[in-house]
Amino acid sequence: MADGDSRKGPGRFGAPSDAPVILSDVPGSFTWKVLHDRHPALIQKVRDATPYDPERLRALDLLLGEITEGVIRPLEGAMHDRDLWESWDRGHIGERWDDAPFLWSESYFYRKLLAAVGYFDPGPWQGIDPFEPFKQAELFGEAVDDELRALDGFPALDVGERDQALILRALWGNRADLVFRISAGGSGLAAQVPGLVADDSALIWSMIDGLSATGGSLAGGNPAVGGGLADGDPTVGGALAGGDSTVDGSLVGGDPAVGGALTADGRSSRICLVADNAGSELLPDLVLIDHLLHARGVGEVVLHVKPSPYYVSDAMMADVVACLRRMSEAGGQAGEIGSRLREAMGSGRLLVRAHVFSCAPLPYSEMPDDLRKDFASASLTIMKGDLNYRRLVGDRDWPPTTPFAEVTGYFPGPVAALRTLKSEVVVGLGAETVTALEASGQPWRVSGTHGLIQARS
Numbered sequence: 041m042a043d044g045d046s047r048k049g050p051g052r053f054g055a056p057s058d059a060p061v062i063l064s065d066v067p068g069s070f071t072w073k074v075l076h077d078r079h080p081a082l083i084q085k086v087r088d089a090t091p092y093d094p095e096r097l098r099a100l101d102l103l104l105g106e107i108t109e110g111v112i113r114p115l116e117g118a119m120h121d122r123d124l125w126e127s128w129d130r131g132h133i134g135e136r137w138d139d140a141p142f143l144w145s146e147s148y149f150y151r152k153l154l155a156a157v158g159y160f161d162p163g164p165w166q167g168i169d170p171f172e173p174f175k176q177a178e179l180f181g182e183a184v185d186d187e188l189r190a191l192d193g194f195p196a197l198d199v200g201e202r203d204q205a206l207i208l209r210a211l212w213g214n215r216a217d218l219v220f221r222i223s224a225g226g227s228g229l230a231a232q233v234p235g236l237v238a239d240d241s242a243l244i245w246s247m248i249d250g251l252s253a254t255g256g257s258l259a260g261g262n263p264a265v266g267g268g269l270a271d272g273d274p275t276v277g278g279a280l281a282g283g284d285s286t287v288d289g290s291l292v293g294g295d296p297a298v299g300g301a302l303t304a305d306g307r308s309s310r311i312c313l314v315a316d317n318a319g320s321e322l323l324p325d326l327v328l329i330d331h332l333l334h335a336r337g338v339g340e341v342v343l344h345v346k347p348s349p350y351y352v353s354d355a356m357m358a359d360v361v362a363c364l365r366r367m368s369e370a371g372g373q374a375g376e377i378g379s380r381l382r383e384a385m386g387s388g389r390l391l392v393r394a395h396v397f398s399c400a401p402l403p404y405s406e407m408p409d410d411l412r413k414d415f416a417s418a419s420l421t422i423m424k425g426d427l428n429y430r431r432l433v434g435d436r437d438w439p440p441t442t443p444f445a446e447v448t449g450y451f452p453g454p455v456a457a458l459r460t461l462k463s464e465v466v467v468g469l470g471a472e473t474v475t476a477l478e479a480s481g482q483p484w485r486v487s488g489t490h491g492l493i494q495a496r497s
């Protein structure tokens with residue numbers, strides 16, 4: 041029995057799964073409010089933001105009626121991803137929205153929203169992202185101007201200081217999540233950020249320390265092929281893009297099974313970063329990627345984005361392009377970083393993937409083999425954000441002291457999570473930390489005021 045289709049039962053690849061799956065069936069609970077308050081509010085915002093025609097407005101009304109009345113109905117009409125959804129269904133169609141796993145029902149809601157606005161249908165509305173107006177407003181807002189200007193202070197920092205600053209920016213950038221703002225109001229951020237509830241950043245950097253590329257490469261399956269230099273730094277061997285161009289249509293870039301550059305001791309010098317939100321989260325992610333490639337000598341970074349609009353602000357390829365353009369236009373350090381990233385993209389040291397499973401309603405313990413191979417080819421995978429965390433550890437009511445290494449043991453390689461806490465699931469906390477958080481009386485699991493950095497080697 042799979043992790044995504046059961047309330048209990050063993051997960052694939054031995055993922056432990058004896059904690060109850062989180063549902064949305066308790067009126068007034070966080071998950072219930074997402075389905076009953078956040079989703080209807082989002083439908084209204086989508087209607088307001090784009091001048092839809094009667095057909096699409098009617099479809100949005102039908103969706104609103106469906107989520108209000110309560111029973112999950114099948115997708116209708118021609119669907120390019122029918123086979124996928126049949127394989128991801130898990131028998132929840134026909135159930136009440138509240139009774140399906142929260143992870144599944146939320147994800148299915150976003151797929152239905154795209155169906156309602158005709159995102160996938162041939163015709164004039166095909167490819168019109170219903171969330172684009174929100175993403176644009178955020179990317180061109182003053183807060184992003186300030187963030188980009190702040191990069192001008194970076195050259196004054198040494199590499200260690202930059203390591204820490206960048207990992208924290210990438211973490212707290214995750215507060216900038218537009219779906220969260222729908223219910224939190226304003227910026228969605230509490231005035232105070234009490235801080236980290238777990239901090240494995242030292243472990244992450246110790247893993248990255250050994251990952252400098254030497255120039256050896258497995259590109260094209262030939263370990264004797266040296267990689268080309270991408271950024272002119274003679275101490276850093278560049279990676280060649282994977283030699284096999286006959287890849288699965290869902291991937292952009294080289295063959296996921298082919299490792300890129302190698303370290304001196306023959307390990308993969310590849311890091312995967314699984315992105316979460318666009319705009320003010322993706323920008324610090326890109327700055328971190330540049331730091332890994334340029335200052336830390338990592339041979340290759342694989343950036344995973346979503347293949348279609350999801351959770352309002354989740355990053356897609358178009359958002360990567362928009363962020364790089366925004367950096368170039370900002371000039372200063374941001375402009376320099378943007379240029380280096382463009383070069384890295386051109387030389388294959390920065391690869392982007394948009395795998396269909398990135399929008400699946402299932403935990404990563406259910407990932408397909410090609411994605412599993414992709415993660416296995418990296419010496420470290422960094423998961424960004426709340427939803428990726430839920431999918432990584434399983435969206436279950438774990439005791440919060442359950443070891444992170446235990447619940448991620450199924451993952452095919454070293455893995456780290458950078459996440460602002462915006463939903464109920466959490467693992468890997470110390471008992472004293474949990475006691476103090478509970479004593480605070482604050483909704484620390486869901487308020488976006490706390491963050492965590494967790495890793496296992």
Ligand SMILES: O=P(O)(O)OC[C@@]1(O)O[C@H](CO)[C@@H](O)[C@@H]1O
Binds near residue numbers: 146316425426
């Ligand atoms: O993945 P992200 O962008 O950090 O967060 C997604 C999120 O806003 O959506 C869910 C509730 O709708 C929660 O998991 C979380 O608050």
